[in-house]
Amino acid sequence: MMGEFRMPSLGADMEAGTLVEWLKRPGDRVKRGDIVAVVETQKGAIEVDIFEEGVIERWLVEPGTTVPVGTPLALIAGTQPAPAARVSEVAAVPAAPIPVAPPSVEQLPATGRARISPAARRLAAERGVSLDRLTGSGPKGAIVSADIERAAAAEPLARPTVTKRLDLAEVRRAIAAAMARSKREIPHYYLSTTIELTRSLDWLEETNSTRPPAQRLLLAALLLKAVAHALGGASEFNGFFTAEGFQPGAGIHIGTAIAIRGGGLVAPAIRAADMLSLDELMAQLRDLVARARTGALRSSELSDPTITVTNLGERSVETVFGVIYPPQVALVGFGMPVERPWTAGGQVVARRVISATLAADHRASDGHRGALFLADIARRLQSPEIL
């Protein structure tokens, strides 16, 4: 069987991506989860993992090429030997709003190299133009610099150089598109509650007192865990709203909003957060934050968060009313833990509390369910030892 490795959708706002480099070569055996390629998106360079098993038969797209989401990038031969499929038979490009030429459908002649002038070769590298789908106009059909200039003019998406650094302007544009869509399409409702945090914070201090700094837990991990557990009984907040209506998520993949230095944010997923121990969750959180800031996130982490949690506690705000990241249907926000007068047993006492908010999509859920969900999070934070 012949499969296709396609340009993945790394978020609802992504329409096209640029292949930066191949990490596997034709002939390499790949299995589910292997990182096959690096793709440049508005969110930076993302390592793309594969979901199939087999052998890479052939690359269909050269590094530096920008193609719409869904475009086949490589052919994957299954475990059974299959006759080499012709590229032209399988290189169907799905309907895409961006006019980009289909991937290479012609292979270079078997004998000798393609005729490409030195000037053209250099110019193509500078402009990021893929040489393999050009027809030459020079001597004996050679590709010359004028052909590259024509191709570069016809291919405005190709960027001159693909860098691994995040393009903050691109990130800004991506956020603008997603957030504007959210406010345009999603009827948000907001709920807020104050959660007593004494038991959680005491438990954290006690647990951390015996640990080296690198293994200490942060409050953020406790909050994420409480949300993950609460989502187990509140599936209408965990999933996507699509044209067919609400689709519950297959797992509980919590997108964690991480600010990028210099501006912008990403929300990569901690996958199956309800199945992780607190320590595992903390380790993943550290890893995600580190990689988000260096722009080395994986495609599966960006593509499928089923809910987002944002934590602005470090920024000294008490309450955050979030904007849902489409096509998700809910966003849980935590503020800064603060000491406040609190009544317990008829007495006014000083207690540390945190504000928790829920922004949810009214098409998928109602305020009553939202209130139960928030209350469940609050209840779970009173028993940190079993989180």
Next chain:
Amino acid sequence: MVTPATLEDARFMLAAALADPNPVLIFEHVMLYNRSGVLSADPGPVDIRRAIVRRSGRHVTLVTYGGTLFKTLDAAETLAEDGVEAEVVDLRVLRPLDGETLLASVRKTRRAVIVDEGWRSGSLSAEISARIMEGAFWELDAPVGRVCSAEVPIPYPHHLEEAALPQPAAIVAAAKAALGA
């Protein structure tokens, strides 16, 4: 070693050569003696160190000197009728070669055709081609072309002599080959 091709160069290169403290060889091309023209009133002293662009263009550089300059200019005129803008570089000085002027032109047009009455083998055209490879390889869109004399003693009968020497038609063909036309 200088090779005057125009009236001004023929008239004033001698003075410049005499003014130079080093020995200077002036190669006059015998076939140019038959040409006539009016010397401009006061062209001033000529530079015997630099090549010169005799015609400006952007598609192909035709490199020549001495006796073939006017054939090359004729070829450039023919090319212009076909929409090809050829740049003609008159080397004027064969040693030391003015690589700067030559390479600047080749970098602009990305193509070069050398026109030389010498042979291809072990000749000045071979040296110029090598200089272009060394200095402008990454700027080239086509292999360097050459229009040279047939590698035989120049025949005496006029029609055979004409056939042995570079002619405008061959220069036009070589320029078009460099353009892939």
